[in-house]
Amino acid sequence: MTNLALKEPFNREKQFTAKRRAVILAAGQAFRRQGYHNASMTKIAANLGLTKAALYYYIHNKEEVLYECHLMAYDAMDEILKAKHDGATALDKLEALYVDFVNMLTASGVSLLTDVNSLGEENKADVLARRGKIERKIIRLVKDGQKDGSIRAGDARLHVFFFMGALNWLNAWYDASGRLKGEDIAAHFALQMRAGIRS
Template sequence: MSRTVKSPFDREAQYAAKRLAVIRAAGAAFRRKGYHNASMVEIAKGLGLSKAALYYYVKSKEEILYECHINVYDAMDGLIKSTRVKDENGLERLQSLYGAFAHMLTRDGLALLADVDSLKGDYQETVLARRGKIEQAVTRLVERGMKDGSIRKADPKVMVFFLMGALNWLNVWYEAGGRISGDEIADAFVAQMSAGIANGV
């Protein structure tokens, strides 16, 4: 009787999928309770794992927080690249990107967390660098809009801090399955952003 031998690639894919599930579940717990108040025991219990099994996928709570940040910035990088091919003015591209950011945060189970100070050493340095690159990309769109006249003149960095800060707060009050859907929130974010920065509005 022959036995089916699983490919090591299958095992690697299963491990990666389960590890991502751990990170996303932990991110949701961090969002609900705060990083310091969410315990590894609680995270493991929510996934139906023992605490020992949880440590098979991650080395520490800090590593989970780091991966939460990196997963979000990886997704944001992909969205930024996808908007580069569009023939739009600065405001239109920013609307597309900002809406995509909001959709991603309400739909994909990713959390844009603010607990960067809880990371140490290389973890914190890497996350700050990745966040800086995202902010630079958004700033370039704002500056492009100011140059082509679609966005009103203002300090672009202050404008970007305002826009990204609003996205940060999504994690505090948004609940999947609540009164307002993720699509409605994304549309509202784009409308409010446009009302605040569009030239001539």
């Protein structure tokens, strides 16, 4: 009986999906660094050693790629949110969550893009809904913290918008090849986040 695991690299569908994913990640990097409209499909293709026409074998259009970039980020955040987080208080949970967020954003090629307005109405609504869901979960957690006494009073939404800003801004300045290591940033940010809202 043939070993299916060894066959995987030769599995056509898997190959395709893997390449498609690589395309989207590469595009995401370009979008993050240069902005959606400044990153041309031709250049993105060239960076992958391909032609633009070849790119379009894996994707339908540029907007779809942007859309999927957003989804990948929110999928990753959902995954982190889903995981059971340790910590007695909501504040502890929030901190653990935040560490994971920063680590995810610095370690994986995934990033939180800001260019939502380059999406068509449909996709834009979708992405904003996803973001909203995540925000609401975090706001809920903050409110829990205000109940269990670990987080100080104040507009929970503002509490969240404040430290989520740091996360979004990360994409603008973080450079994986820089001297700051992802884990250090995560530790620092988590501390600062926590201090900012603890009671």
